[in-house]
Amino acid sequence: MADLETLLFVTAVWRHGDRTPTSLLPSDKQNTVEMIKEKFGGLGQLTELGALQQFELGILLRDRYSGFLPDEYSKNEIGYRSSYYNRTKMSILANQQGMFASNGQNAPKLPLTENVSKTGIVIKYLQKGEDPYVFDEVDCPVGLYFSTWVQALNYKCYIN
Template identity: 45%
Template sequence: MKLVLVQAIWRHGDRTPTETYHNDKFTGDYWIFGGGGWGQLTPIGMRQHMELGKKIRNRYIKGLPYEFLSKRYSQQEVFVRSTDKNRTLLSAFSNMVGMYGATDGENYNKAGE
């Protein structure tokens, strides 16, 4: 049996809150890390998607168990779609860094460090 298609769907990684309680002491200024402001991807969320990208690389690029994709990114093989929200675009980007980043994705510093 030969693998012919992989379709993966996921949500964004860890993010800051989109709103707060009426009298919450943590206002929008408190959530400056991870892009700043409400509903933004955090460094933890970036790291989550880099790790997910590495798992996808191990499975479908390195051949554990399927050698399905090329070691170098090819737009003929991979199509990425995201909503037009900063957190989802950064999640998709972080995932691709995990899959195809510097040489083998291992040379990138961990997000947030």
């Protein structure tokens, strides 16, 4: 539990919950893509496990900062910032549901938008590529090398 006598401000940073793959190997069958689209809405989307992870994190944050957080969500007291990706925004919705869940509320099910607070939730984000603080893509020499290597003709023989 937080020391409420000295606590003035809280900033929490976390990643999105579990997600579907952002890309598939060329050998993956088309029905894999169709299944991911049908069940989760596409590649790189939050899964039900990811929503549950965020819901539980929200409960943990509520327990940690009980007495400091308001009883109900208030856009004037709590702010959220996200990357442009849908999975990060959906993670915030699940986290907020856990943080402000009434006792006995069930874990979230996708789609999360059906259970959003009636007061509305404000999520600030910039368009992809415009946010200097939330990285959309990172230039990583090892990642670039690996990507180039995978695309090489002599490697393609290993991909079924």
